[in-house]
Amino acid sequence: xxxxxLFSGGxxxxxxxxxxxxxxxxxxxxxxxxxxxxxxxxxxPNIDVTALQAEALGLPLVSVITEGQKEGELADLERAITEAxxxxxxxxxxxxxxxxxYQASRVQRICNRLDVWCFNPLWKHDQIALLETFVEKKxxxxxxxxxAYPLDEKWLGKxxxxxxxxxxxxxxxxxxxxxxxxxxxxxxxxxxAPMFKxxxxxxxxxxxxxxxxxxxxxxxxxxxxx
Amino acid sequence: xxxVVDMNWKRGSLAFNEFVPPIVSVVQPLEECVxxxxxDVKQAELESYSKIILSGTTLKDxxxxxxxEKFDWIKTCGKPILGICAGMQTIALVFNxxxxxxxxxxxxxxxxxxxxxxxxxKFNAYTLHNYSVEPSQNFETLAESTKxxxxxKHKQKNIxxxxxxxxxxxxxxxxxxxxxxxxxxxxxxS
Numbered sequence: 521x522x523x524x525x526l527f528s529g530g531x532x533x534x535x536x537x538x539x540x541x542x543x544x545x546x547x548x549x550x551x552x553x554x555x556x557x558x559x560x561x562x563x564x565p566n567i568d569v570t571a572l573q574a575e576a577l578g579l580p581l582v583s584v585i586t587e588g589q590k591e592g593e594l595a596d597l598e599r600a601i602t603e604a605x606x607x608x609x610x611x612x613x614x615x616x617x618x619x620x621x622y623q624a625s626r627v628q629r630i631c632n633r634l635d636v637w638c639f640n641p642l643w644k645h646d647q648i649a650l651l652e653t654f655v656e657k658k659x660x661x662x663x664x665x666x667x668a669y670p671l672d673e674k675w676l677g678k679x680x681x682x683x684x685x686x687x688x689x690x691x692x693x694x695x696x697x698x699x700x701x702x703x704x705x706x707x708x709x710x711x712x713a714p715m716f717k718x719x720x721x722x723x724x725x726x727x728x729x730x731x732x733x734x735x736x737x738x739x740x741x742x743x744x745x746x
Numbered sequence: 747x748x749x750v751v752d753m754n755w756k757r758g759s760l761a762f763n764e765f766v767p768p769i770v771s772v773v774q775p776l777e778e779c780v781x782x783x784x785x786d787v788k789q790a791e792l793e794s795y796s797k798i799i800l801s802g803t804t805l806k807d808x809x810x811x812x813x814x815e816k817f818d819w820i821k822t823c824g825k826p827i828l829g830i831c832a833g834m835q836t837i838a839l840v841f842n843x844x845x846x847x848x849x850x851x852x853x854x855x856x857x858x859x860x861x862x863x864x865x866x867x868k869f870n871a872y873t874l875h876n877y878s879v880e881p882s883q884n885f886e887t888l889a890e891s892t893k894x895x896x897x898x899k900h901k902q903k904n905i906x907x908x909x910x911x912x913x914x915x916x917x918x919x920x921x922x923x924x925x926x927x928x929x930x931x932x933x934x935x936s
Binding site: 521614621625629638642645646 | 807849851
């Protein structure tokens, strides 16, 4: 089965890509770039890095831009999947959805309309176990966005490791934060993963943060040998 | 020991993670369970299980519906069975109940029509299906949405089906199936 992966460049879509590639043939990545930083559907920080990630993975990238208005985003996603279907003859789409019925059901409806399969290999999986998977499988994942109290700019740019996971679990207990950011509390960017043929080196970055909202913006990056 | 049957189109499919472990994670703390793909279920081995759960599948996967002869054991094993989504559709076809096209994706309000040990009243549930079932003389309709039948129970056997996904929302329904002694039905709710 030929598959396109809905790819934000964050940890969940990258793990979904790995799981999909173990079972079927992944032929392209599909990215929707939202101009709206509060997009309902799409992870936003460092979305421009997806082109570099796609190059590191050796996969073509189907990228469409959306204004990021609630239902308009869905029309743009449908446009992107349609393009992937016609350019790469995909039979199915893979998402990194874990908990969000909102996101998952909207993608399901679009796939159904376009007559393609829809796979969610991380669906309902334990969030802490998923975070630990990134460490075990040697993904280099950095926190590139924080959007909830008590997270602050000190978290931005940090790599997810055992210590960070332990702290996120503590915050889950104290403040009810979803440790893997399922409620939009954190966003991530993957700089290296087992399927990457090269890894991403950040050459220039900037932190923009106010109170408990902020992003780690990758201004300049390049691919380097692993 | 509970048997959870993987109803996806092939062994070790990409859809397995989405439809089987979420059931196991609810069942396992209550009772040990074993997972088998539907192609690997053997009638002779079923005696060792106390109850059986049939998983759902992706929207485009109708493999079990095209190989209904592989599910004759549903009629004869005598074990309590709960079919989820494709599992319910499969149960219906095994007993010659026709399917009816009905697309629902996302949260839907479910209304209980007949008292039963699994759920009651109105509740919201996660749906992901292209087909429901027609009403049948051999099955009670336990619940419906505004669009179609959402839950059924065989009138003589401990076999029931839910079209919605209790492993996604309403996990207590799965727990009640595991913990209830019988699936005896109560009165029809008017």
